[in-house]
Amino acid sequence: METRDAISLLSKIRDKVNRFIISEMEKSGIDDIATSHGDIFYALFNESRLTMAEISNKIHKDKSTVTALVEKLVRLGYVTKERDTNDARIVYVNLTDKGRELEPNFESISNKLLNVFYSNISEKEQKDLLIILKKIYGNF
Numbered sequence: 001m002e003t004r005d006a007i008s009l010l011s012k013i014r015d016k017v018n019r020f021i022i023s024e025m026e027k028s029g030i031d032d033i034a035t036s037h038g039d040i041f042y043a044l045f046n047e048s049r050l051t052m053a054e055i056s057n058k059i060h061k062d063k064s065t066v067t068a069l070v071e072k073l074v075r076l077g078y079v080t081k082e083r084d085t086n087d088a089r090i091v092y093v094n095l096t097d098k099g100r101e102l103e104p105n106f107e108s109i110s111n112k113l114l115n116v117f118y119s120n121i122s123e124k125e126q127k128d129l130l131i132i133l134k135k136i137y138g139n140f
Contacts, residue, residue, distance in 0.1 A: 017113065017117070018035050020112075020113055020116065021035050021038070021109060021113065022035060024108075024109040024112060024113070025105075025109065028105040028108070028109065030102065030105060032076055033072070033073070033076065033078070036069060037069055037072070037073060038106070039058075039059035039061070040055055040059060040066070040069055040070065040073065040079075040093075041078075041095075041099065041102060041103075041106060042106070043055050043058045043059060044079065044093065044094075044095045044099065045095075045100075045103050045106070048094060048095050048100075049092055049093070049094050050092070050093055051084075051090055051091060051092055051093070052066055052067060052070065052091045052093060053090075055070070055093060070093055073099070077096055077098050077099075078095070078096060078098055078099035078102070079093050079094060079095055079096060079099050080093070080094050080096055081093055081094075082094070
């Protein structure tokens with residue numbers, strides 16, 4: 001394997017991670033949302049009420065993408081949206097009880113994923129990997 005294979009390998013890892021997450025979600029009975037909704041849930045698990053703009057900033061996706069993802073979560077009953085009473089341009093997103101109930105499942109899936117991801121990798125290697133990935137991310 002050559003250093004030029006790194007991008008291809010990252011892409012293959014991403015595909016495997018997504019397949020793992022989907023499989024674990026199905027085992028947990030979560031079959032109506034996509035992995036792309038995960039970042040929104042995690043943001044709302046940490047702060048139960050966020051504006052669309054805050055979600056967009058936290059998950060590093062443009063507002064139109066976040067809007068489409070949130071709309072689906074509203075239709076499925078996982079979140080609600082409400083307009084700010086002072087500024088109608090501001091829309092708040094809140095978890096419903098149904099959305100909050102997913103938190104233990106997400107945490108379990110996350111832990112399983114991390115255990116597989118870092119299997120046979122020392123703590124130092126984990127830290128080094130994160131440093132390198134942050135540098136690469138910063139290059140773009």
